[in-house]
Amino acid sequence: MGIFTNLWNSWATYEKILLGVLLLIIVLIIPALVWLFTKNKQLSLISLFSILISGFIVCITFLVANLVFSVVVTDIFKIVPFITIFTLTLSIGTTVGYFMQNHKRKDFSILEIKTEVRNDTIRLSVSLLLLLIAVAVLSPSLILSLLLALGDSLITIWLTYILVYKLIK
Amino acid sequence: MKLPRLKLSLNIKPLLNYILIIIVTSLFLATIFVALPLTEKFVSKASYNLTLKNGTYWSEEFVISATDTSVQSLDSIRDIFYKRLSGFGVEEISTSIIDNKIHITITSSKDKALVKELLANRFAAQVVTRKSDVNFENSGDQYAYIYAKNYDATEWDRSDFRNVYITKLKTSSGNQSYFAIFKLWPNKTEAFNSFLAKYNGQYIGVNLDGFVTPYLVDTTQKIFATPVSTEDAQQIKVMSLLYNSGLIQTDCTIDSEKEITVDTPAIDYVGVSIAIIASIIILYTYLVISKNIEKGRALKAVLATVLAASLYISFLKIFNVPIDLNYLAIEAVLLVLTTYVLSENKDPHFYIELFLLILLSSIIFLTSGSLKQLAQDTLLLAALSKVCLIVSGWYLNKIKKI
Numbered sequence: 346m347g348i349f350t351n352l353w354n355s356w357a358t359y360e361k362i363l364l365g366v367l368l369l370i371i372v373l374i375i376p377a378l379v380w381l382f383t384k385n386k387q388l389s390l391i392s393l394f395s396i397l398i399s400g401f402i403v404c405i406t407f408l409v410a411n412l413v414f415s416v417v418v419t420d421i422f423k424i425v426p427f428i429t430i431f432t433l434t435l436s437i438g439t440t441v442g443y444f445m446q447n448h449k450r451k452d453f454s455i456l457e458i459k460t461e462v463r464n465d466t467i468r469l470s471v472s473l474l475l476l477l478i479a480v481a482v483l484s485p486s487l488i489l490s491l492l493l494a495l496g497d498s499l500i501t502i503w504l505t506y507i508l509v510y511k512l513i514k
Numbered sequence: 515m516k517l518p519r520l521k522l523s524l525n526i527k528p529l530l531n532y533i534l535i536i537i538v539t540s541l542f543l544a545t546i547f548v549a550l551p552l553t554e555k556f557v558s559k560a561s562y563n564l565t566l567k568n569g570t571y572w573s574e575e576f577v578i579s580a581t582d583t584s585v586q587s588l589d590s591i592r593d594i595f596y597k598r599l600s601g602f603g604v605e606e607i608s609t610s611i612i613d614n615k616i617h618i619t620i621t622s623s624k625d626k627a628l629v630k631e632l633l634a635n636r637f638a639a640q641v642v643t644r645k646s647d648v649n650f651e652n653s654g655d656q657y658a659y660i661y662a663k664n665y666d667a668t669e670w671d672r673s674d675f676r677n678v679y680i681t682k683l684k685t686s687s688g689n690q691s692y693f694a695i696f697k698l699w700p701n702k703t704e705a706f707n708s709f710l711a712k713y714n715g716q717y718i719g720v721n722l723d724g725f726v727t728p729y730l731v732d733t734t735q736k737i738f739a740t741p742v743s744t745e746d747a748q749q750i751k752v753m754s755l756l757y758n759s760g761l762i763q764t765d766c767t768i769d770s771e772k773e774i775t776v777d778t779p780a781i782d783y784v785g786v787s788i789a790i791i792a793s794i795i796i797l798y799t800y801l802v803i804s805k806n807i808e809k810g811r812a813l814k815a816v817l818a819t820v821l822a823a824s825l826y827i828s829f830l831k832i833f834n835v836p837i838d839l840n841y842l843a844i845e846a847v848l849l850v851l852t853t854y855v856l857s858e859n860k861d862p863h864f865y866i867e868l869f870l871l872i873l874l875s876s877i878i879f880l881t882s883g884s885l886k887q888l889a890q891d892t893l894l895l896a897a898l899s900k901v902c903l904i905v906s907g908w909y910l911n912k913i914k915k916i
Contacts, residue, residue, distance in 0.1 A: 355608040357596035358589055360882075367880040374876075375869055382865065420606045420621070423885045424844055427877070431848060431892070434873050435855050438866030446862055468806055472854055475797050476847045479789035484781040487840050 348411045348418060349404075371430065372396055375437065383444050387455075387512050392437045395505040399429050402497050402504075410493065421490050428494035429501055432473065436502050439465050440509075455513055462509045466502050473498055528916070535912055542821060542909075549827035551784045562831045564783070567838040571605075573621040573774040576633055582764035583614040592616050594760040598632040600882030601755045607883060615769065621776060623836065628752050634768055635723055637756040639678070639696075641670035642721045643713065650717070659728050662721045670709065674702050678757035680742060680750050692742040692750060694757065696720075710738070786843050794819060794850055807858050810910070815857035817906035819850055822898040841884065845891050853899040863900075870896055 356364070375396060380389035403426045410416040443461045447453050473495055481491035547553060553562040580591055592609050595618060599607045606621035622629060642665035644650060650658050658664050672678075675696045683693045698706055710718075714733045719726035720740050727740045742753060798816055801807040807815075823846060830837050852870070856863050874896070877889035 354610055357592045357609050359593040359596055360600075363880045367876055370876045370880075371873065374872055378869070378872070420884060421840065424888070427885065427888060428844070428848070430873065431870075432851070434869045435851065435866060438869045439855060441865040441869075442862045445865065464806070468801070468858065469851075469855070471800060472797055472851055475793040476790065476850055479793040480786055480843045480847055483785040483789050484840065484843055486781060487843065491844075 348407060352418075368400075372400075375434070379437065379441055382441060383448070385444065385455075388440065388444060388458075391505065391508045391512055394508055395433060395437070395501065396430070398504050398508075399433050399497070399501040400426070402500055403429055406493050406497055410489075416489060421487065422493070424487075424490050425494045425497060428477075428491075429497040432469065432498040433501050433505065436462075436465065436469060436505055458513055459510055462506050466506045469502055470499055531912060531916060535909075535916060538909060538912075542824075545824040545828050546820065548831060549824035551787050553831075564827070564831055564839075564842075565834045565836045567623040567836045568840075570623040570836075571621060571776045572623075572626055573606075573619070573776045574626070575617060575619045575772045575774060576630075577769045577771075578616040578618065578633060578766055579614070579769050580616070580764050580766040585611075587764055588614065588616060590760070591762055591764070591766060594762055595633060596882075597759040598755045599629070600886075601759060602629065602632060602751065603883070603887075604629060605883045605887075616766075619774070621774075623838075625748065628748055630768075630771075631752050632755060635756055636762045636766060637672075637722060638762065639672040639675075639757070640721045641668045641709075642666060642719050642726060643668060644717060644719070659717075659719070660725055662724045662726055665719055665721060665726055667721075668709070670706065672757075672761055674699065674706065678754070680754050680757075683739060685741075692745065693739040694742050694753070695737050695739040698738070706738070707733070781839050781843060783839055786839075786846075790843075790846050790850065797850075797854070801858070811857055814903065814906050814910055815853055817910065818857065818899060818902040819853045821906060822849055822853060822895060822902040825902070826895060826898060838884070841888050841891070844888065845895055848892050849895045849899055852896050853903065856899060857903055867896070867900065 353361075372393070376389050376393035379392045380386070383389070406425065407418050407422070411418055440458065440462055443465075444458060447457065477491050477495040481488045481495070484491070548562055578591070578595075580587060588611050592611065595616070596607060596609060599618075599620065602624060604620055604622040604624055606619075608619040610617045618633065620629060642662065645664055645666055648658060648664040649655075650664070652658060676699050677697050679695045679697060680692055681695065682690045683695075685691045710731050711733055713731045715731065717728050717730055719728045729738070729740050742750065744750065744753075794816060798807070798812045802809055802812050826845075826849075829835070855866060871893070874889045874893040878886055878893065881889070
């Protein structure tokens with residue numbers, strides 16, 4: 346846990362407050378908006394859980410990288426949570442867009458979301474794999490952070506799909 | 515006599531369309547050529563180099579001690595230094611309190627001297643009045659008006675002003691020059707005006723860390739503004755941050771500075787560009803073959819991606835905006851991803867755009883340094899991607915009609 350203690354101690358109080366506000370906005374505002382637009386409790390809960398899971402995965406990744414592989418987590422590693430939450434936001438936005446486009450259709454079934462999320466997740470995974478690996482291989486200074494960002498993003502969007510699969514009935 | 519009417523059945527619309535398409539295509543090509551790596555090697559008349567931050571980074575640890583070493587005081591000073599440094603755009607800031615001293619480690623591409631000014635100055639502004647026993651007209655001591663020891667302190671200090679706004683104002687000679695306008699809290703305006711009225715026509719001053727800027731009181735003037743001794747935009751920014759990032763209540767000094775070696779290996783710009791282009795081609799080929807996207811939509815997306823990336827890189831090159839190649843590579847990846855999602859999805863894009871706007875704006879306003887810069891650039895690129903998708907759709911439509 347030394348990595349988190351060191352990180353916490355290297356932040357000024359003002360910085361800690363700002364970070365707290367940022368996390369609150371991400372965790373609360375996006376699920377709240379999902380609920381506001383879709384009025385669907387399941388989708389809102391899925392977005393909330395997936396954001397929380399992404400945060401948890403990023404923390405675990407840093408911990409494992411530091412403890413097991415003795416990786417020194419530097420400033421460039423900030424891109425890991427950034428790319429992860431960016432990818433997740435694209436995924437949530439796509440799902441909400443599909444729901445809003447189709448939910449008024451007479452033959453619409455909420456189960457369609459499962460197929461749509463699966464297809465979107467496959468396409469997003471292929472794009473992420475191609476782009477991040479291509480850049481990572483040619484950027485020695487970025488290789489570790491990009492591979493961690495790729496891993497975290499893939500785990501997050503696939504866990505979101507599992508949540509969709511399990512929670513939407 | 516009536517002249518015979520000459521009838522011309524010339525339809526000029528297709529011709530104008532041709533001309534428009536030719537102009538737009540030339541603009542697209544020009545943008546792409548400017549953005550391509552190594553253009554600078556083939557164009558001698560204009561400079562199309564990317565201004566890189568890589569290589570200009572420096573890193574240093576500053577140890578700062580304060581007279582009041584209470585935890586509250588040190589925490590408050592640490593917060594103020596953080597606000598100053600992040601406001602100036604310093605890329606990496608790490609602070610800690612060890613043995614009652616504030617340790618600040620900075621890695622930045624910003625001017626080192628200016629960054630140091632943000633840590634070396636307390637900037638405790640106080641309104642002062644001239645001591646009656648000091649001769650300010652004495653030719654033997656021409657700098658008597660500068661030193662704070664020649665002035666009496668008043669009860670008016672920085673805490674009585676809600677902020678200090680630095681802007682250009684007209685001087686008595688008619689030129690434009692920078693002034694620091696001290697904006698009072700509304701409940702203190704009357705008392706301050708009464709104070710100034712007592713010194714109407716006389717010189718008072720504003721003491722900043724022992725050095726006084728004289729101010730000739732003129733009660734007909736509605737603002738309290740002191741001249742600023744620089745015209746440099748970066749120094750003005752530093753002064754504004756020093757004035758407005760909080761009040762340091764105790765004296766503090768830089769005890770030591772230690773240089774730290776910066777290890778920022780440059781990435782292969784040409785190689786990464788080729789890799790990204792290859793990824794785009796493979797990605798859309800896969801999507802078309804697997805029937806995940808129609809050919810027309812894929813073409814529109816590829817054109818929009820190339821156009822958005824070219825416009826962005828051309829902008830960076832033409833306006834000499836300093837950029838870190840590591841972050842530029844990440845921005846390119848995020849641009850391709852955003853353009854693909856916005857083009858591929860048949861569902862409303864409003865929700866994706868709104869969520870991205872909230873996420874990126876929050877990061878811009880609530881973080882600092884390189885992460886803030888990355889979020890700013892990504893937001894700009896997402897907007898550019900949206901515009902380029904519309905433009906490429908229009909362009910391909912026009913081409914089809916021809």
